Amino acid sequence: MFTHQQHLEHLLQPDDYTSPAQYQRELQRLFYPAWHPLCTIHDLAQPGDFLTFDLLETPILLRNFGGQLRAFLNVCPHRHSRLTDEVRGRSAALRCQYHGWEFNHEGRTGKIPDAKAFRPWDRANSCLRRFRLETCGEVVFVNLSEEGPSLREWLGPLWERWHSSFGGAYRYATTWEADFACNWKVVLENSLESYHIPMVHPQTFKDMPPEEVAWHELERTFTTFKTIIPNDWVNRRQAHIVRLLGEQPTWEYWHYNRHPHLTVSTLDVNRLVMCVFPTGPTTCRYRSILFTLRGKKSGPLAWAAYRLLRPIVVYVAKKVFAEDGRLYPAVQRGLEASPHRGVIGTREERIYYFQRFVWEHTRDTRDISPTVTDGDHAA
Ligand code: FES
Ligand SMILES: [Fe+2]
Incomplete structure (x- = not known):
């Protein structure tokens, strides 16, 4: 169920994805204060x-x-x-x-x-x-500014949802990163919508979730997306492994974005921290830190299940990362030649909230689009 019933304004314009001045404003106002x-x-x-x-x-x-x-x-x-x-x-x-x-x-x-x-x-x-x-x-976080909120304050309600996930029942598996020839917002915005799934992930994810099982929380500093994963053969096998590890499957997939650049996705079998850092006006570096389920069960069967699960989860996560990565330079080249203002569909409504955060912090006037008001949050 999406919050908005009509399309939303694409607040950021193509120039915001190429301009050195916008890049400098984002460094100063979005990134130096962030964790x-x-x-x-x-x-x-x-x-x-x-x-x-x-x-x-x-x-x-x-x-x-x-x-x-x-x-x-x-x-x-x-x-x-x-x-x-x-x-x-x-x-x-x-x-x-x-x-x-x-x-x-x-x-x-x-x-x-x-x-x-x-x-x-x-x-x-x-x-x-x-x-x-x-x-x-x-997970180790660093902040480049001398003053400002603690990490816990900065994460707000996300702290409670995350802090026991990075460790505990989930064991650190691997970290990887890649440089992309695109503005950092291209990567971030791609992660905020399920609309591209049929075109970009036809094997790994197959289809976008129906609206009835897609929920968004839309807040000023963060947004979330939740869905229920399909009860198919692969996911039933996965649920079986989750039980072997002593946990109860929830069948839920969550994706979080703490504005501007920090995202976390969770499945019963993993916790994935993904963060995109600008390295220039039209380049960025994307880093992923992956934890896979270890669960509370000990014994050889649980250990074997964990050892089986971990490489599969790593393989799928890297495959999805690569599938998305192929599109980023094409989006950037399009932005650099685009005469269009763009448009955001209701399924992509999280992007509007992300863009609004960027807009509010990098525009000198507060003449923000009236399309969505402050109190207009998902239930
Ligand atoms: S000891 Fe560091 S520059 Fe000389
Ligand atoms: Fe994707």
Whole structure:
């Protein structure tokens, strides 16, 4: 049951998917205040484990200091080198690769080669820049702004729905990412509608769910989609495995979008965190972190079911990811030549709420389209 009975205005125009000025506004107003899922605690399990990312034009380094996870700008205060160029690794100390300055868990300097050469000590220019880091379940989030809501506040009601899912009965399986030649909103909007299923996923999903079993929640900071998966042969086998693992199948599929860029999908057999990051006006990077059901049952049968299920879930998730990925460059090229204003169907109504969030944060005037009012939410 969709909330709207008539089509909606495509608030964002083709220029919003190509313009360097819009990209800069989105970085400043949408992305720097947001929380970003980057990895899991398993990626930083041992003291000294580290990962580096280029996140929103910002080089960052995550590291385990004796069990404490920290995020720093991956830039040395001495003469600006990246501390490390390795993507991941383990080291006894956080040491800059250029002249060997070392830093502790607070980002303060430790050992400095030939330290007397720096007398008097410039304390104001000696610390690494630190970023906020928090976890939701086993997923590690980073925020690049100094102030703002905690992760829990930022997620709002989604925190309760998610935090026990990333871990617990669901075990971390894998992370993958890909760069796409399209604006980040092309990827995000694709994930918000089931309308493309028959054309893009004819084997994996087959058909779009009928409106009677499609429910949307449409809120200012997030939207959700819920459906009931078909009672067919494949899904009955899947439900059997869920029971072998000691859980009760719900037959529900959920998809969430915390505006702007964070999405999570859930089935009885998995929890999938997907996040899309702009890397330029017309390029983006899409990262997925997948958990598969382990359940509470122990014993060889449950273990075998888990080991059977996990590669199948990973295979299907990556296949769907690739099927969608083939379309993104075509959508981008179309946007760059389009004379049209676009239109959003009732099945695609979540896109309107996503676009409204982007619009409100990146337009300097609040002359927002009157098509939908603030109180116009799904039941
Ligand atoms: S630039 Fe890092 S120690 Fe010199
Ligand atoms: Fe898709």
